[in-house]
Amino acid sequence: MEWETVIGLEIHAQLATRSKIFSGASTAYGAEPNTQACLVDLGMPGVLPVLNEGAVRMAIKFGLAINAQIAPRSVFARKNYFYPDLPKGYQISQFELPVVGHGQVTIDLEDGQRKVIGVTRAHLEEDAGKSLHEDFHGMTGIDLNRAGTPLLEIVSEPDMRSAKEAVAYMKKIHALVRYLEICDGNMQEGSFRCDANVSVRPKGQHAFGTRAEIKNINSFRFVERAINYEVERQIDVLEGGGKVVQETRLYDPDKGETRSMRGKEDSHDYRYFPDPDLLPLEIAADTIEAVRATLPELPDAKRSRFVDHYGLPEYDATVLTASRELADYFEAVAKACGEAKLAANWVMGELSGALNKAGLEITESPVSSDALSGLLARIIDKTISGKIAKEVFEAMWNGEGDADRVIEQKGLRQITDSSAIEAAIDAVIAANPTQLEQYRGGKDKLFGFFVGQVMKATQGKANPAQLNELLKQKLDG
């Protein structure tokens, strides 16, 4: 039988506020255990939550970016369950009335097609603390520094049909929250993570199959692997005549498999009810407009502009707008050097290659956008050839100074003096009479041989265009 996969994602994005969602404690990552858990975060008797305006504005920003309705009135509810990293015994979240309603994003598929993925809702809630399972005499240690960090939970429609689509969607949301500067997107630190709802059904069947929820996946790679594993598992179960159980599963990256989380099974009765310590969140139209005014250019709009304004191919524009930082870098180079396609090629080629190899982010590049445009300027003004430029780039990457300095120090300036090039050509022709004869006898391919020899003789510094022209004259002469 042919099976169809159905996936929906719940993405948790930690909002980049200074203080927590309901308390004035810092959200900074990496502090000593429990030194950023104030009385409110610890759930001390008698303490009360007060909502952070910054978190609300960030939620509105996200809602506007996915063309969603911002609820004029939304309600915070308590989700009740006992867990040691949940100090109050309930999580303050939003249930019936979330702050962000239905919206959508467009993802790019591998075959070049685009697909619209629906976002059911996004709501504000508080994060829990962390359980540390290192051995404390066989006990678990609880660090509540993360407790109360604001989260935006972004719930998708079950619109994805493959692990690849799920990854594309997750990347799109990741880019979006970083464009909006509402989340640092750091997946290693858990700032951006997701739960995946996965089910399969016979192709053509309308009703959904029973789904399993895979919890807390914190990398794009794991999302793909976890989903693919889970899909296989479910198909095996169904083809073996079994039934998929609706349950929560955990992805184990070491083993590359998902397993059932039995511990959480009995606590599914969350007893949601409106939090009586908080009043309804009302958002006025002018607040929404004020937030709208702070929206940056979003990835889709930027991509169109890169195509229209810079004349870039669709593919280049897509790659360059994947992150706001990359797009900004490209634009700085393109503007400074004046040749967008050249800038695009370099940013996507040499620069991205070097960054990938070194495992660096664009923001950590040892070659700044100014430095790169300085290099490209020397290509444009013919001081160096594109090939030599790669050598210069490498030196710049290694910290040997800017383009001009490297060119000067290494003597890489291009030879544009015709008489010097002609002299080199003459010498090469004189040294290779056999090849000359063969060329003139019709073996055109040998043209390249002569170019190579002249380049070798000039240490690659001969201006390629001039060389071509002069060589042709001499050979055909």
Next chain:
Amino acid sequence: MSLNREDVVKIAHLARLAIDEQSVPEYARNLSSILDFVATMEQVDTHAIAPMAHPLDLAQRLRADAVTEEVDRETCQAIAPQVEAGLYLVPKVIE
């Protein structure tokens, strides 16, 4: 509305309350009588009534996003049943 033994055990579990085996019948009786009493609510048709979660018909006030709290871990943990290396200790959590 009458609660039986299993109901009481189930609710006590949901609320994480240890209840003596021998006091379960008494809880069942007391809780049932409270629920019977509460059941008088059913007499009223509330079909068209909007629920009231709160006495104040006001909107939530917002706090500026600023760090205002100093954390005194020592004082907070002096009253904790078991801590080590700044962490609260609990019996092993199995996921």
Next chain:
Amino acid sequence: MKELHQQSVAELAAGLARGDFSSVELTEALLARIAQHDDRLNSYISVTAERALEQARAADSARAAGQAGPLTGVPLAHKDIFCTRGIRTSCGSKMLDTFISPYDATVVERLDRAGMVMLGKTNMDEFAMGSSNETSFYGPVRNPWDTETVPGGSSGGSAAAVAARLAPIATGTDTGGSIRQPAALCGITGLKPTYGVVSRYGMIAFASSLDQAGPMGRSAEDCALLLGAMAGFDERDSTSLDRPVDDYTATLETPLDGLRIGLPQEFFGDGLDGEVARVIDEAVAELRRLGAEPVEISLPNTALAVPTYYVVAPAECSSNLSRFDGVRFGHRCDAPRDLEDLYKRSRGEGFGAEVKRRIMIGTYALSSGYYDAYYLKAQKLRRLISDDFRAAFAQCDVIAGPTAPTPAFRLGEKADDPVTMYLSDIYTIAVNLAGLPALSMPAGFSQGLPVGLQLIGNYFSEARLLGVAHRYQQATDWHTRSPDGF
């Protein structure tokens, strides 16, 4: 000069201002009385003598430096539901027997700042759940008018201490009548303000949408003085109202001429003790003599208030009390086998029977499949009950009636029957559901036990309520009576 312990807050403040006595002298006198008499009442859980004398000395120095405010140096007692930094805050529960609060409640902070001296923390029903003060882990409080009877609850310790002159005034909290009912049963004056007037920060939550703190004193005037210092906007409480504090003492003398007093027929029907009814009738007659005009009104959904409350309050409490899990503070069971055992036994051992009952009722009312029938239904009825008052206040300015259906009952009399106990709050509970202000004041006696008259006002009418009570107290002397033997 009247003995110090017989003086009202207003009199003590004046005496301190004149230099008739120092705060240290006054504090020592009261601490001595507590030491002498509280064995018979059990009204205090903790007496904080050292801290009190320190505060008293500071108050005297402040006065000497010309920096005294109107309440500087006046002692008071706090219900043990308010967090007090460095001092055990037990909430009447074994669960918090070892809980030394790391911070002060806003109310405590404000009264400290006003220069008041805390004598100690008063006994209460466990987590404020009770109407007789019999659910306290620290044992029942006894009513000073007859120590075989209950003082009411849950602020029974505060009520008994003020009645027995073991504190000039005290704080209390009221979720379904917990200030007014014990005030009535102990013959003192207690006010529950409009929801949101007094900060709830640092007040251990029972039912967050109903809880409100207020003053418990001998007279309306004393309550007005204390409320003025307790009330006000608090940015730490999202449900605190951002409005200026009324001057509650300024309008105390306002005459009652033309005041329309609504008498809800539902408050005078079955279940009301005959003697209590007689006392209330006489009190209403007195108010009429003072110029008020009684008006018959109706609060048709009165009978639904108690059932509605016993869904809303337990639902909220079941969630509010989840934080007591033996992990970060409070009672932890010995040698837990695993996490679930830690939770269940810590909570099972730390909470008493009534608290467990309410947590279970609330858990049930919120659980899947029952939410609509219980919690949502109760929220809808809450609106109906609230609307009744809205309609009533179109016809009258203040509503009057009994605070409790009977005078103080005997210890143990209702302890085995939760529902009968719940019905002792039948006249007070609707007020909390609506969030309105109400007070109880002494209006006479039934067989030697005090009877309270309840006055309910529209939102933010605390000053008006206190004014009506004050005029009544100018004309009567019930509030000046104190129990024999104390």
